[in-house]
Amino acid sequence: MAALAVFLVLLLWLAVPPAAAQRTRGCRRQCGNVTVPYPFGIGARCHHGEDRGFRLECDDTRRPPRLTVAGYGHEVVSISLATAEATVLLNASRACYDRNSSSGSGRVLGRREEYPMALNGSAFLFSSIKSKFVAIGCPDLAYFVDDGGYYVTGCMSVCRPSARALPGSCRGDDGCCQSNIPLGLDSYRPYIRSFGRRQQQGTFMANSTGCAYAFMVDALWFWYAGSHFNRTGDFAVPVVLDWAIRAAGSSCATARGNATAYACRSKQSVCLDSSNGPGYICNCTSGYEGNPYILGGCKDVDECAHDDLYPCYGVCINTPGGYLCTCPEGSSGNATVLDGCHQKDKFTLALKAVTGVSIGVFLLILVCFSAHLSVQKRRTLRAKQRFFEQNGGLLLQQQLGSLASSGVAFKIFSDEEIRKATGNFDEARVLGRGGNGVVYRGVIADGSTVAIKKSRVVDEKQLKEFSREMLILSQINHRNVVKLLGCCLEVEVPMLVYEYVPNGSLHLYVHGDGKAMPPGERLRVAAESAHALAYMHSSASPPILHGDVKSANILLDGDLTAKVSDFGASRLAPADEAQVATLVQGTCGYLDPEYLLTCQLTCKSDVYSFAVVLLELLTGRKAFCPDGPEEDDTSLAFSFVTAVQRGRHREIMDGHVREELGVEVLDHAAELVIRCLSLTGEERPTMTEVADKIERLRSFHCTNV
Template identity: 45%
Template sequence: MPPNYAAAVRGRRESARNMMILALFAAALALSARPPAASATAMQPAATCLRRCGNIDIPYPFGVGAGCHLETGDWTFVLSCNRTADGLLRLYNYQIEVLDMSVRLGQLRIYSGINPWCYNATTRAMNSQNNWWYNMSITNFRINDAQNRFTVIGCNSLAYIRSLNDTTDTYMTGCMSMCPGVDRLEDGSCAGVGCCQTAIPGGLNAYRVSFEQNFNTSAIANFSPCSYAVLVEAAAFDFRTTYVTTDAFMADNAGQVPVVLDWAIGNQTCEEAKGNASAYACVSADSECVDSKYGKGRGYLCNCSAGYEGNPYLLNGCQDINECEDSRFSYPCSVPGSCVNTIGSFYCACPDKTTGNAYNGTCEGKKTQIGWQIAIGVTSGAVVLIVTATCLYIIHERRRLEKIKSDYFKQHGGLLLFEEMRSRQGLSFTLFTQEELEAATNKFDERHVIGKGGNGTVYRGTTKDGEAVAIKRCRLANERQKKEFGKEMLILSQINHRNIVKLYGCCLEVEVPMLVYKYIPNGTLYRLIHGAAPRIPFTLRLKIAHQAAEALAYLHSWASPPIIHGDVKTSNILLDDDYTAKVSDFGASTMAPTDQAQLVTLVQGTCGYLDPEYMRTCKLTDKSDVYSFGVVLLELLTCRKALNLEELEEEKYLSSQFLLVMAEDRLEDILDEQVKGEQSLELLEQVAELAKQCLEMISEKRPTMREVAEELARLSRLSQHPWGRQNSEEILALLGGGSPSTASEIELNTTPNVSFSDTGYIGIRSPR
């Protein structure tokens, strides 16, 4: 290193310091010229404000009482401290206890109540349950999705958590805890036996918890009298088997557990907030503004700049860190006594009459010119060595990434697919690379999202050939599904039916494979029948039902091997430009091969469509699809949703409500008014009778999908009799002129989608 290195560094530091002094002087003149009303001191707390409650510090912008917290137009940062009673710190007017808060992370930890559901020995039944809800719907609080988990404890207990956000989209998820036997319970394990957990989405500020009453019964009262459902900080929860067999979960935690919240300032972006100097919260001179991670309109946070620490919401709140003396940091220079602290940084300088590298070398006495030449040569060699090592590292990393992609490709059966594609002439299937799909979706930009669900996210994309496609980016797959994926893709690639969405190909060089489908432009059947009036004519409804039944019959009877869809619902039936039905999502995230003797480990599907026999026996069969299709027929007849959580318990499920009116011979009470005006009651009764047969509780009594398709073909022809037929122009007129909708192409979460496992829904069974 050159002998004048330290002097040059000191010179640059002095020059930078002089420039900083001039800049601060200019800034001071500019601030002195502002009117007093624009001063940021209006947002500062009074000197008498309480800054500690019990053993909890209260950093600004939080505060207790007027003038002690940041004013943002709501009560977000107001706390209360009852020092004369329980000595607890609480969140504004709610009785919510605060554990701690972090200015640096923008987080707040509070206590959330545990929701119990217990057997009552007096009434010999489970206690009535309320829909427990927790509302944090104040502008700047969000429930942290990364650190919290929805947790269910108990035996045969199924519970849901549902968002209460003031939006048109409602999120609902849940999980089911089973108890095969007391010997299967294990401390610390929350994987479905006695305890289960599931993730929640980001951005929630309110939620409701409820149990499914058909699961937990008095049969397990002596073994597990209570079940519990709660949103809890994952790091603060450790499962114990006594939580299932005793009331230890409530007792040990005093009925409440920690939850992590995120907070932000106001509802503006950093750029917008800086335009109003009197309200801008980042008042420390050495602070920076960071937009909220929840997106535009969700506020911002303030951080101290690099080399500073403290509270950026206070004047002069960010102070320089003395890296040379602070015991929290290791000494930054390799030579003792060589560290020199500067404002916001530091540098390492060798003492007088010495030279060398105080950062990562040694300081020695001055050498002769030959010595310096040697030193320069050594330094140059070190630079060459570092550059060479850097290049080798980059090459190594590239090769490592390529190996990871290659391993994923082999793991997912890519070699099998490749060999079959090469040996079979005319097999239309493409193996996409990760780079191709990133280019098609602009690196999976959120603006390309056309659907989200429990198993993944669907993006609209355009391939390099100009083909519009829907790309499903799945979330998770287990080891067995990864190994079988290539073989199952080969089976699905050969499915060629005009009423099934075409699978173009897949990407196997990523951890969880991505699926590429044909893009269907006209939305879902769910949106068509539950959207804005006027509703579609009944003749068109029967036509769509017949086409969907033909597709399922093809999967059950003619695919080799036969395929069970596993998640039949109106939001998985897409519509082409001419309203031709296209059954979708039969590939799900991955596929699980099964046969009629094999049990699935976790029941999965969509509430309202699930086969009761499947939920009871854990056997997924082709008759499970028949039951779900029966619910689809009910939606077409009634224009009511399969599951309505706002209704009473006996009217929550459309299938239960339908079977009740059929038993009482009151079919007309549940039919859609438009349908009654279009068709004869005799025809509608025949369709209803077909739906009733599909909804038989015992699967063996249900018809096959082939029989359902044939009956729908007959009813469809009957509905088009001259005195009831409407021509295609009239149908298109009722649909708004016939122009195709450009709404959501693949809608994964239109109805509440409850995923008890992040695996897919489809099953492939062995040929009979």
């Protein structure tokens, strides 16, 4: 009996490989906004151990936290199981020259910085499909070599005179060139060389630039950047890497022979040989989705719950790995096609005759009415199609298809779906009204509650960039930014669909009649809002300006977590100079004085407006009060600056805030606000500096409570 027990234990141990089981239990799967799925893992024993590169490290001291590949140092910003890809950041290489020098062919003026990236021995290879090598500047030659020092690829960039510009972009004669990446590449060492700088005129020196840049980059990201890509100094770009299980040059044929090391653990998984270099990847079989690298990771897809992907106009029954779609009882035909099911013929000849006469009479009565409705319907459909095209719907629809595999959940809603969600814009569902439009509470088809913004006016010049802005905003994923879920383009002014935030705005909490927000909570809300703005300024590409930062645009969810809303919405307001006086972007009391002089929104405009929000939290006063008892009471920012000059700023602070936070925290907060309210934008700090300063004030307050 003892021998039999030992034999059974041994069988169980062989059936479930312990290494794979232990590496998925209790392991951290999130670093900042990046999800880390197995076979990747943070720390020891949490990743697939056969290949280097699957072990990651998370630096929580950075804001936001920074995820890197252990042993290589490359910063990871996203990982995809479905496409077996990872996106990392790479610093662009740079070289600057003396354009006036005639002593040589482009003498280097400043420091030359050429950033290599080595993937040798890891699970990663550079993607030959989704990454490109790009050089900017002219006249210059950029190329890169492999780890053996041998040439891989490169391109030459010159600048034609603007009067002789040719159509297209990044074609080699417009100051930008690009070349493809070969398969199987695991190392990258760039070089930038100048040529033709002895010639002060003619072929190469027209419109020459002082600096040149070279970098490998995500081709789709670079295409989105388009004409907005205008970087100088040091900057980083995303690069797409292909990953696979590459231990000992394994393939599907050899890997299946070693059950212990075989990485495809789920029962419903399939092994595919890597299309880039040696190795293999795992996918869930058709009808299943999830993680094929862990036991039970591939789950059955309920096709009946996704009728947009698996249409069924009859009776749908989910089955393991598939579904059945049949016509209802008493009918037959193809239920997967609209109107594909037909009732079985049970009519007698006499009943058919009576039915035919009745239908004929009914059609004669309705023919005129039907013709009228048909004309109206065609007009409506043509108008909707025209609005859809002029709002950039065709381009947006095309690009969303390629982004779906990356997990971007963005939907283009029809006008009928929006009207149904809002009860045909029922007044009882209005959440708020502003200068640019009305926000309604809606319930979409899947039962989710959303907020739908219906704008009043739109600038036709901004419609050309609307689809590009929607693509960029849809990929923003930050816990303190209201998520943009979709838009409706079948109307003259596009409508935006956001996630619903239940607790209203910060303005109501600070200035409403309800329970006052404790001082410590106010500092937390200020820090969360500052981190959201800093993320949009510094981490989004291209940077996104808010343009209307105010307490009414900072919402609070069920846990009173701050969520900044209305990013990019100010772009829908008219930008014509003749209308600036009546439709200025922003709100009285929060407007940047420098913007009123230049009509140019910058990141520092958001810094000024945020300082007014911080003052509201510290003083409990409104940003603009035209009915104040004194003239200087109308503007909170002006009143505070005047009080600081008189040394009386503590007196206008809210009593509870002054009592709980203490003099030292208040003085440091006042110093920060004064810097942010500077009349000159260059003298104001960045939102990242503001967020870090508020976090330090919170830490100091918590240690002294």
